[in-house]
Amino acid sequence: MRTGTKIAVGAGAAVVVLGGAALVFGPGLYAGMNADRAAEEPAVDSPGVADVTDAAEFDGDWTVAGGESYAGYRVDEVLQGEDVTVTGRTPDVTGTVSVADGSVTAAEITVxxxxVATDSDARDAYFRDNALNTDEFPTATFALTEPAAVEPGAESVALVGDLTVHGVTLPVTVDAEVGLTETGARVAGSVPVTFADFGVQAPDLGFVSVEEAGEVEFLLDLVQNP
Incomplete structure (x- = not known):
């Protein structure tokens, strides 16, 4: 089993980070701040599993590997009249996925x-301390709630599960792009998120306003357990 599994996990994980993106901004933090160019959207180099003819090849347990794996958020804001896109990411993503009879049967990921870091230490500190209260809610999780078939030749997999951020759990569906790598599989994607749904209010401070919705995005390298 090479690819579809871990998607769910990544998605969930990512959403976690997103909820706090909008809260990351405080008046003192924005003054004179110019955001760096937003990171590129996550993508799989060669999507699809066309060379896999037997879905049973995916069966087994999979783990999120290090390397290029990450989860994070993307949100638009208007800073002193200028449109700015902010991305926050972390490589600290862990999780496991189980596949049986060609379907993802269980998946859970933790972020x-x-x-989670952006281009500003001040913004990140506000995010941790004031937005998502990471002292009380240090992690976010995603858990698969419905089996998802891994079809040979497919370029994406739809994963349905529960996303928990800042103590709030909501159902989400993630359409993740999948592809094989030399060491396993890679999945990437994003899911729209409304901050208020997770108890997060997008700030509007006069000189800066943040959109009320954004995207949770992720890229995960997966390896199959021996």
Whole structure:
């Protein structure tokens, strides 16, 4: 099993980070701040599993590997009259996925919210301490709630599960792009999120306003357990 599984996990994980994006901004933090160019959207280099003819090849347990794996958020804001896109990410993503008879049967992922970083240390500190209260809610999780078939030749997998951020759990559906790598599989994607749904209010401070919705995005390298 190479690819579809872990998607769910990543998605959930990512959403976690997103909820706090909008809260990351405080008046003192924005003054004179110019955001760096937003990171590129996550994508799989060669999507699809066309060379896999037997879905049973995916069966087994999979783990999120290090390397290029990350979860995070993307949100638009208007800073002193200028449109700005902000991305926050962390490589501290862990999780496992189980596949049986060609379907993802279980998946859970965890994101360390305290390590999500943007281009500003001040914004990140506000995010941790004031937005998502990471001392009380240090992690965010995603758990698969419905089996998802991994079809040979498919370029994406739809995963349905529960996303928990800042103590709030909501159902989400993630359409993740999948592809094989030399060491396993890679999944990437994003899911729209409304901050208020997770108890997060997008700030409007006069000189800066943040959109009330954004995207949770992720890229995960997966390896199959021996």
């Amino acid at each position: 360390d919210m305290a390590t």
